[in-house]
Amino acid sequence: MLTAAARLFAVQGSWNYERLQGIGAAVAIEPLLRDLPGGVGGEAYRSAMRRAAEFFNTHPYLAGLALGAVARAEHTGVAGKQIERLRSILKGPLGSVGDRLVWVGALPIASALGVSLVALGRPLVGVLVFLGAFNAVHLGIRFWGLGTGWRLGVSVARALSTPAFHFGMKYAGPIAALAVGFALPLVAVWLTAGFALNAKIGVAGVVVVGAILARWIVPRLGAARFGLGAIVLTLLGGAIWP
Amino acid sequence: MEWTVIALLLAWSLAVGLDLVSLGQFMLARPLVAGPVAGWILGDPATGMMVGVILELFALEVLPLGAARYADYGLGAVAGAATAGGSPGVLGIGLGIGVALLVAWLGDLSIYAVRRANSADVKRCRGALDAGDMNTITGLHFRGLLRDAVRALAVTAVGLLLAHGVRRWSPVGLEEAVLVSVVTIGVALATAGTAGLRLSRGGRGIGWLAAGVAAGTLWLVVW
Numbered sequence: 182m183l184t185a186a187a188r189l190f191a192v193q194g195s196w197n198y199e200r201l202q203g204i205g206a207a208v209a210i211e212p213l214l215r216d217l218p219g220g221v222g223g224e225a226y227r228s229a230m231r232r233a234a235e236f237f238n239t240h241p242y243l244a245g246l247a248l249g250a251v252a253r254a255e256h257t258g259v260a261g262k263q264i265e266r267l268r269s270i271l272k273g274p275l276g277s278v279g280d281r282l283v284w285v286g287a288l289p290i291a292s293a294l295g296v297s298l299v300a301l302g303r304p305l306v307g308v309l310v311f312l313g314a315f316n317a318v319h320l321g322i323r324f325w326g327l328g329t330g331w332r333l334g335v336s337v338a339r340a341l342s343t344p345a346f347h348f349g350m351k352y353a354g355p356i357a358a359l360a361v362g363f364a365l366p367l368v369a370v371w372l373t374a375g376f377a378l379n380a381k382i383g384v385a386g387v388v389v390v391g392a393i394l395a396r397w398i399v400p401r402l403g404a405a406r407f408g409l410g411a412i413v414l415t416l417l418g419g420a421i422w423p
Numbered sequence: 424m425e426w427t428v429i430a431l432l433l434a435w436s437l438a439v440g441l442d443l444v445s446l447g448q449f450m451l452a453r454p455l456v457a458g459p460v461a462g463w464i465l466g467d468p469a470t471g472m473m474v475g476v477i478l479e480l481f482a483l484e485v486l487p488l489g490a491a492r493y494a495d496y497g498l499g500a501v502a503g504a505a506t507a508g509g510s511p512g513v514l515g516i517g518l519g520i521g522v523a524l525l526v527a528w529l530g531d532l533s534i535y536a537v538r539r540a541n542s543a544d545v546k547r548c549r550g551a552l553d554a555g556d557m558n559t560i561t562g563l564h565f566r567g568l569l570r571d572a573v574r575a576l577a578v579t580a581v582g583l584l585l586a587h588g589v590r591r592w593s594p595v596g597l598e599e600a601v602l603v604s605v606v607t608i609g610v611a612l613a614t615a616g617t618a619g620l621r622l623s624r625g626g627r628g629i630g631w632l633a634a635g636v637a638a639g640t641l642w643l644v645v646w
Contacts, residue, residue, distance in 0.1 A: 194445040230556075312451075363638050405494035
């Protein structure tokens, strides 16, 4: 179980457009399939590995929940078609729950917390709190997921109906927005602390214009190209109108 | 830049680049972590932290849902810190972030290339995969990890070359450097605000973002 848990940290190591996480999922689940009837290399093992390496994609932190359940199903002699269906049914909801809890919730909340602490003059504490807060959630989900999947097998969907999940799904986004909102004025003051008044007014102006443009451009080009474009235009402007 | 510093930056970039998707996802790849550590290696942790925080504001926009591709801000933060490190005040920040964003974008393109190479590899091994051959599966997985490691090192090497070029030959004067820093910080804050709006799902949820801004402002006034 520990080997499988460790391998889950690399479940996306061979991500590809053919099978997405499928290869990584097979590598992660393999230690749980070694004691199938016939042992390593036996017919049951090879069939299970073939199924495990098929197309699979879900939230990487919750992949263990699906893979633990699949491994348990392989051990309890569930039919191959049914196991394939179980994998297929689980990946969508787990992806959605994980995205909402982790990428929309835990990550921006921890990030905003860390950035706020840096802006308040605690740089090392900010970085450590960011890593600590995020990874407490991250590691908790990973280990809980694999253990619960292995315990519940084909009944794994029950695990998603707990009140904690419902609360997280409902409030992760709003709490993240609250945390990001809290961080913004602190960071703005920290970043512009060395600026003269006219430069501070300039930053405020860019924020207003940038916020209007960002809502339109960022979803199409991404933030990196948006920021890069703004910098290139500024440099060009400076070269043309010295 | 000394060779030991370059070697340490490459080693750190390897951890950062792999952490983004392939190995761990402990968030070492977030610029808030990657930037200060790169700054510390370069002997200027304060600038590394500033680069990291600004890029973290950009990175708040990233939602790595499903098969989405996104900029590699961690490798960007390493290159950004290498560009801005040692410059007085915020003078190097604008150009540092410019290099960082370019490297982050290159990182995005390189992830696509690695995934395409992994796909071609999987196609070649389809027969063995359909037979459930564990050696083939393991081989594919390790080659995928190796490709991502090479990607991280290659993107960082390009980033460090860019940083060297900008530091050595940049014709940007004092006023222009300040102007670029002003625009960079403004755009980063605007992007983070937009990300906050998206997290709150707009509509009535915008109240959560507004409440956060009000609380942050109140904190600044009171303390």
